Amino acid sequence: MTIRLVLAVSLDGRLAPPQGGPARFGGAGDRRALEEALAWADGCLMGAGSLRAHHSSCLIHGADLLAQRVAAGRCPQPPVLLLSRQCPPPDLEPHWPFWRQPFARWLLTPAARAPTPGFDRVLPLPPWPQLAPGLAAQGLERLVLLGGADLAGAMLAAAVVDELQLTVCPLLLGGRHTWLPPQLTDLPGRWEPVDQRSLGGGELLLHYRRSG
């Protein structure tokens, strides 16, 4: 089981503009790196805050990546597992594209109550150390964690993130939206590099695995 955090970050370590809201600063190279990660994944974990900001989730568009998944007997798009402390999650609007995107929608919440309109499945969110075995039991061995900072911070602090895939984008954003919440301290572990390369357009991919 592997959980890989995938984010686009600015040179000053921000993941959203100073005013908050949707972050759309990754270029074509970042887009491809994101889609390759989605194509690798059995499922995507996403914080409800990111859905409230974007009203949608990420899709694989590359025909080659979609064909590879189908040839391997996998669904074209990995299911999205939305994390919320509430059931149903608050402040989600029915007209958002998310509800019509071509993937299965699962809800992971400590307040699980099935059925919940709009979600194909509702699973109880266990304490973090039991998350990986619980998802593996559902057939999900490779998870992409799409953020945002709140959820990524909680999962990193609990040492349940195995890999970091960061696209460093060539801009400075400023503001308070660092890619991990600034109040986090004492994060566990060191990280060893797996891959580092240029994605073109001034973007750099940094891929690390937790060591030890």
Ligand SMILES: NC(=O)c1ccc[n+]([C@@H]2O[C@H](COP(=O)([O-])OP(=O)(O)OC[C@H]3O[C@@H](n4cnc5c(N)ncnc54)[C@H](OP(=O)(O)O)[C@@H]3O)[C@@H](O)[C@H]2O)c1
């Ligand atoms: N640059 C990038 O690659 C990237 C990627 C993703 C997001 N972003 C940006 O990040 C911002 C959104 O991030 P965010 O930090 O505000 O929100 P977030 O991390 O996406 O979502 C936070 C929400 O997730 C749920 N959650 C968090 N921890 C939980 C836990 N332990 N158990 C159950 N549910 C939990 C809660 O939902 P409820 O409130 O429903 O309980 C919480 O309010 C947006 O501006 C977005 O554009 C950027």
